[in-house]
Amino acid sequence: MALFGLPGVHVPHRKNTADSETVLMPPPETVVIPVVMHIGAPAKPTVKAGEVVAVGQPIAEADGFISAPVHATVSGKVQKVEDIVLSNGSSAPAVFIRSDGEMRRWEGLTPPTVETLDDLAKAIRDSGIVGLGGAGFPTSVKFTIKDIERAEYLLINAAECEPYITSDTRTMLDDTGLLVRGIELLKKLLLPKKVIFGIERNKPKAISKLKQAFAGGEGVTVKTLPSMYPQGGEKVLIYNTTGRVVPQGKLPLDVGVVIINVTTLAAIQSYIETGMPLVSKVVTVDGSAVAKPMNVRVPIGTPLADVFEFCGGFKSEPFKVLYGGPMMGTTVPNLDVPILKNTNAILAFDVHDSIAPEETPCLRCGSCVGRCPMRLNPPAIAKAYSQKDFDALGKLKVDLCMECGVCAYVCPANQQMVQRHKLAKAELRTYKQAKEAKN
Amino acid sequence: MEMPQDKKLIVSASPHIRAGVTTRGIMADVIIALSPAAIASIVIFGISSLLVMAVCIGTAVLSEWLFCLACKRKNSIGDLSAVVTGLLLAMNLPATIPLYQAAVGSVFAIVVVKCLFGGLGKNFANPAIAARVFMLIAFTESMTAVAARSTDVLKLATVDTVASATPLALLGGAEGTLPQITDMLLGLRGGALGETCIIALVLGGVYLLLRKVITWHTPVTFIATVFGLSWLIHGSAVNALYAVLSGGVVLGAIFMATDYVTTPLTAWGKAIFGIGCGLLTIVIRTYAGYPEGVSFAILLMNILTPYIDKLTMRRPLGGEKA
Incomplete structure (x- = not known):
C-alpha cells in the first residue's frame, strides 16, 4: 500500500528549544486557577476568599468519576473565586490566589x-x-x-x-x-x-x-x-x-x-x-514574536503575560497567541488567561505568521483525502455539511476526526476543514440526540 | 517590547501554519510543465502555433474576467486556471485552425463548461476537453485537418494541411509508411499543436511528478492500457508503441486526465480512471467513426468520476461499515 500513499504529513520541526534547559520561573504576583482543566465534570471549589493556602493544598475537589481535583500552585491568600472565560468560550469558576512569594509547601502532603x-x-x-x-x-x-x-x-x-x-x-x-x-x-x-x-x-x-x-x-x-x-x-x-x-x-x-x-x-x-500533586508545568515558550524562546517550569495558573515577560517579552507585536502547537493549538483572546494543567507550550506569532490565507474554492486535488490519518473524506464532508445532510455526515464518520489539521495544512485552497469538522461534529451530536429523544 | 493595552488578538481555528501550496502555484506549475511542449509546437508548426496559443489564452482569461464582472462574482483570473485552460485547449488544436474558431472554443470552455457550473472546482467536465469535442462537432473540417510541419519557423504562410495519412490512420490500415520512431518522439509529424513532441510532454510530466502536482497513477495506467490493448489488436509491440505515441494519448494522459476537478480523489480511483480512459480510447479508435478517441474517452470518464469516487472511498480507520 505504500505506493498508494501513507497518511500524515511532514510539518516543519522548529524545535528551537530542544537544547534549552528548563528554567524555573519564580511565582507570579497572582495565579488564576480554573476548576476545569480537564475533560469531564468541573471540580468543586473548596476554598473561600481570604483563606490562606500553601503549595499542594486542595482548593477544588473532583466531582464525579471523570473529573480531577485542583490544588493551590503557590502559597498565599485566596483573593476571590470568580467565573472566567476559558479559551473554548465557556466560562467556569477560577480560584485567584495572591502569592506571598514563599512557595510554602502544604503540611498535609x-x-x-x-x-x-x-x-x-x-x-x-x-x-x-x-x-x-x-x-x-x-x-x-x-x-x-x-x-x-x-x-x-x-x-x-x-x-x-x-x-x-x-x-x-x-x-x-x-x-x-x-x-x-x-x-x-x-x-x-x-x-x-x-x-x-x-x-x-x-x-x-x-x-x-x-x-x-x-x-x-x-x-x-x-x-x-x-x-x-x-x-x-x-x-x-x-x-x-x-x-x-x-x-x-x-x-x-x-x-x-x-x-x-x-x-x-x-x-x-x-x-x-x-506527594506533591500537579502544581507546575514545563512549558515551551516560542513563536516568531517571542524575544527569548525557552522552556520554563511555571506554576499552573500563571497568566500568560507573566510567562512571556519572564522570557524577555516580545521582539515584535504579537497578533496570535496559542495554547499548544501550531497544528492543533487553540488561540487565546488575551494574555490574562492562565497556564493550564495540560498546557505544554505557549506560542506568540507576529503579524506575518498570524493572518490566515484567504479561502478559495476546493480544487478536488485529493491531498486531504490521501493524507488523512483517519482515512476520512474532507471534500465529501464539506458537501454533506453544506447541505446539512446529517445522515451522510454520520456515514462519512466525521466524528472520527481528531482535528489534527493535516487536511487544512496541505490544502492549496486554504479551506478551513478543522473549523468545518468541529462544527459538523457538534451539529451531528445534537442531531443524533434529538433523533434518539424522538424514538 | 510592551504589549499595547486592550490589544485584540486574532482568534481562529487550527491549524495555524500551512504547507504554502496554493491554487495559483499549482496552476503556475502546470504552465511551466506545458512550456516545453508549447515551445516545441512553435518550432514544429511555426509562428501560427504561437498565435493560436495567444488567442486561446487571451480569450479564456478575458471571458472569465467578463463573466465574473457580469455576474458580480469575485474576479478569479488571478488563480491562473483560465490560462491553463486556454493553453491546454490550444495544445489540442491544429495550427491551421482559423483564429476566430479558436476564440469561440475558448469562450465555450470558460463560460459554458466552467463558469456556468459555478467556476473552478465545480465543473464536471474538463473545460479544454469539452471545448475540443464541441469544436470537433462545430468545426469538423478545420479540426480534422492535419497541419504539416513548418519549414520555416518565422514564416506565417508555411503551415499547410497535409494530404498523407496520419500514423493513426496508417495503423488503422490506410496506405502509406509510418514515420520513424525518433520522428514520433521529436514530434516531427502532423497533429495538434501540443500532442506531437513526446519528449517535451514527458519532460513536463516528470516536472509535475517531481513537484507532486500529479501522481503517477493516471498517466501510467492510461498509457499502459493503450499500449497493452493495442498490442493485442495490432499483434506487435512496435505498432502498440506507435499507438501510444500518436494521437493525443501522451498529452491527454499527462495533462488532461490528471485535472483535479474532473478526476477521482483517491489513488485507486485515479488508477481506475486511467484504465477506463485507455480502454475507451482504444474502443473509439477501433470501432467508432473518429480516428482519435482520447478526448471522448476522458470526457466520458469525467462523467463517471463521482461513481468512481464513491466506489473507491476507503473505510475510515476504526469506522464500522455504514
Missing part, C-alpha cells in the same frame, strides 16, 4: 503508598494529574481497570509531533530517572506483555538517553518512528506501534493498550515519590 493497581488509580486521582500531552483526560480513569489481563501493551507517547514544542523532550532528558522508576512500578502493577516508548526520529538526544536508561530493562522497547505528523495522535501511535486499530467509540484498552503521555508518566512517579 504525604507520599502515597502504592501497592496495588487500585492504590495507583487513587493516587493518580488525588494528584490531579490529567493527560499532559494536551488532551487533559483525567489519567486515573485509564488505570481504573477491572480486568488487568486486558492490558497487553503499555504505550508511552513520546512522539511530540507538533512543531515548536519540546517540553516532552525536556522531560525525557531531565527526568529520565522518574521515567525508569515509573515504568518499573507500572510493570509491577499492570503486568503488561510489552512496554513501548513511541518517539519521533527528530529527537536523537532523547532517544539515546532513553535507550541507555532502558538498556537492561526487560520488555521495554524504545521505538523510533518517522517524523510524520500526527505520529502522536493516540490512535495513530497505537496503530504504528502495535498494528491495532481502535474501533469507533471504543477505548485503547478495548484493544489491549494502556497509553499515556511521557510527561504524564513522569508526573505520576513524581507524585508517588514526593
